[in-house]
Amino acid sequence: MSPLDLLDVDSSLSAEERQIRAVVRQLVDEQVRPHVAGWYEEGRVPARELAREFGRLGLLGMHLTGYGCAGSSAVAYGLACLELEAGDSGVRSLVSVQGALAMYAIWRYGSTEQKQHWLPAMAAGETIGCFALTEPDHGSDPASMTTRARRDGDDWVLHGTKMWITNATIADVAVIWARTDEGVRGFAVPTSTPGVAVREIRRKMSLRASVTGEISLDDVRLPAAARLPDAVGLKAPLGCLTEARHGIVWGALGAARDCLETTLEYAGSRTQFGRPLAGFQLTQAKLADMAVEWSKGYLLALQLGRLADAHRLRPDQVSVGKLNNVREALAIARQCRTILGANGVSGEYPVLRHANNLESVLTYEGTSEIHQLVIGQRLTGLSAFA
Template identity: 60%
Template sequence: MIDLATDYLDIDSLLSQQELDLRSQVRQFVDDRIRPNINAWYEDAVFPQDLVKEMGSLGLLGMHLNGYGCGGRSAVEYGIAAMELEAGDSGIRTFVSVQGSLAMSAIAKFGSEEQKRQWLPGMAAGELIGCFGLTEPTAGSDPASMVTRAERVGHGWVLNGAKRWIGLASIADVAVVWAATDDGIRGFVVPTDTEGFMATPIPDKLSMRASIQCDITMENVQLPATAVLPEVTGLRGPFSCLNEARYGILWGAMGAARDAYQTVLAYADQRTQFGKPLAAFQLTQQKLVDMVLEIQKGTLVALQTGRLKDSGRLRPEQISFGKLNNVRQAIEICRSARTILGGNGITLEYSPLRHANNLESVRTYEGTDEIHTLIMGRAITGIPSFS
């Protein structure tokens, strides 16, 4: 029998047994390793680095990539994993996204055979950590204006510049850095122990506290000719990787929303005011119904987007649809859930406000609401409103 409180439209019936089995496996990992510890990690601003190899052993790192120790899973399976991880915390899902959808994806899509063999197996196993350097202090939504530059010197390159909000950089073994060259924007595979490369964690965050974001500076970083990603020039390279990450986000946001909803549904059943449970009040039921509507719709958006991706028919504009809608709705769901909790909702004992805070970062990175709105507007009208 369908449980209308958890899966009103019986979306589970649209999933294969393999997809359901993967979901159970990742959900168990979240229940065992993330939920008991996330409050302390969040409060203390600690990323649990000991989970990295565990996630590697579960096949969660670069799971949608093929070969070189990667899982070769479908897009839908990757999305399901992202949803379950973000039900635990956005910071943990963000790690998997930066590692697999950004750093590993860049090397897998555009790297040389030597680069793939050198880095991907260790990254898939969680033995090596990667980061992705695109955003700069003065170039967020407009990466074409980046000032980081790579110059040819002799048989190699010299890299100078700065990047900001770079996930994992201070613990990474390798960075994929995008820089302007005389030939256009190119990607470079930079071992982080290279002289002149420095990553500094950004402190005092109100969001993504169980994650790491950094400032990177590069001063006369000398690289061999083999450091460049040979198979791409221009913004097509980083944008291709961003779309991989955006795809995971539209699933992950629904995981955070679902966890917030389930938290307050249980609370509303147990909390008594004026002689009856909160769940008996009409306004509480309206809030719960609105959450169910948007979670079910958002999950269907994610699933259809994944099926399009697996069939090779997904367009970047369609990813923008899911990222814009699902993150925006997830934030509203988490905020509404907090109101059902009353004053208790501002504590870490309950997850909705933590999720809402994290989702403010998710809403901003990999394209703001404004950028995805304009991408969709261009697709709808055929008229670009930004250069």
């Protein structure tokens, strides 16, 4: 049993869930850990190669059913996200955006023809998707989006800009959300369509082992069959975000666990004033507090996963998980850095890389403030968004 599992939470996992976790952990140990520090430093990642490997193991859209998807439980998917983010948040983001945003949007809101056309290849990692909701001037306020889609005969014409889109520069299909005369609608847009231009966002200080881009839509003409027929209103993209946030609740724990495991090993072997750092009271107090918060986050994630598998998970409950687990994971990463001292800022150790990544995770798919307001509305019955 891991020393971090203070409450023996692992004992409540099924044999299948533990097996899936072990397979993903081995994949990360073999395919990610030996290379990720270099990817981060260079600001690149072999995303297509990783996607095919993830597809081979059934990790892409693994919690969806049919069309080549594995149909795994929500808890199994969460454990996979945890292990992936123990490698790097950017690697987990690749899987989350592919499966829980782009694939889920098509799976949940698309036509049978759209599902048959896109999902099998996406599940295999041969086709890459992205999810384009955020705009340069509209992040936390998607209701104010300015990207427009207008009818022109039987076609749709899209115009606008999307920003901070994971997988954008390698995507074969982009799920684009746009305002129409009938409200917000979703479209499955092949990125090879004339008028679609993608620019990679460089010089990031966070999520450097992840592909991020800007998508410009200059009067992009699409057939009627490109519209996701069941994606009606802003509720549709927000439903996709709820799906993806569940993976983040688990994933953030992976980054925190990797920081803690690294720090435990370091503190046990690093000698100061004649004894290991781990033998000092202040160090043990820090480790104890972090392990307690990690254990609480693990219990929270597992409860949300069980609710999801019982089809009882509410968006505000996911907000509780995202707010708590990402906030605490970032605090753990920062505290671990203090125990490693100057070595904590070195790329030889993963701690500051995780901390930098978690700064982005704290913001994307709902800032902490947004989730506080979601929870506040649940508690009071009053909306404070406007």
